Amino acid sequence: MSILKPIKLLPARERVASSLRKAIILKEFEPGHELMLDAVAKMLGVSVTPVREAFQILSREGFIQLRPNKGAIVMGITPTFLEDHYEIRASLESEACAIICRKKKDISEIIKVHEDAKESILSGDVSSYSDLNQAFHFAIWNASENARLIEMASNLWNGLSMGDLQTEEQYAQISIQEHEDIMNALIAGDEEQSRKFMLKHIYRSMENVLTRFK
The missing domain is CATH 1.10.10.10 (Winged helix-like DNA-binding domain superfamily/Winged helix DNA-binding domain)
Incomplete structure (x- = not known):
């Protein structure tokens, strides 16, 4: 089996x-x-x-x-439109991290997905990282057990954080390190740090995506 x-x-x-x-x-x-x-x-x-x-x-x-x-x-997409989109995502996902720490939620699924993602990158299988990246964020939303937050975050997901000049491997390496910071803060139950690292992660994604408009 x-x-x-x-x-x-x-x-x-x-x-x-x-x-x-x-x-x-x-x-x-x-x-x-x-x-x-x-x-x-x-x-x-x-x-x-x-x-x-x-x-x-x-x-x-x-x-x-x-x-x-x-x-x-x-419809036409402008940098301002994208900034608004990512700002909402940052607010929701950082709050999900804070809820997990504040209410001491189960993070076992988040840890498992993160470990799977690290193993995938170490084995050189960066092509699987997109799904594992989505699964990591999905696990965080679910761990918050806030039904409205889960629905809203799901409706905003685009899975895109690569800059115009980045390779898939470079993107995966940056993203997994940021996930590691978020993961460690969640394990420590540090509400402030987990919120901070998720905000940094989402806003970095936004800045990378905006390079496509420059």
Whole structure:
């Protein structure tokens, strides 16, 4: 029997929204591009239902404009728009860390995911890091046991923190060290430090992504 466990990721609608959000930020879909439900579902290998739900999420965030029965139109993304997006993420995720420390929540799943991510990088498998990065953040939200925070953080996830000139390996090395700092603060139950390190992590991600607009 295998001792490996599946990586716990976001529900399908949030994964679809994350993929589309990332593609829009990277300008793989330019402003004015029309997104069709069937086409997106086929590209991502999912049914139409999570795509329709993802469209609703992205519409509320301002990434797309819905067209009844016709899909959606991609809206323009500005640096200010992205800054607002990451500032909300930073507030939510740093608060999740503070809740975990303040209420002495179970962090065993967070530790497990972090160790899996470190082993993946040490073995040279940086291609798996994107999913493990998502799983790490997901584990932190879940550990807070705050249903509204989990929902809001899930709806904001884009999984993107690479700078324009970074390689995937460089990004993974920077990210895992920041996760290590967050992890140690959570283990110590240090509310202030865990909040500080998560804020630093999210804002570094924001600055890296903004290099794509310079």
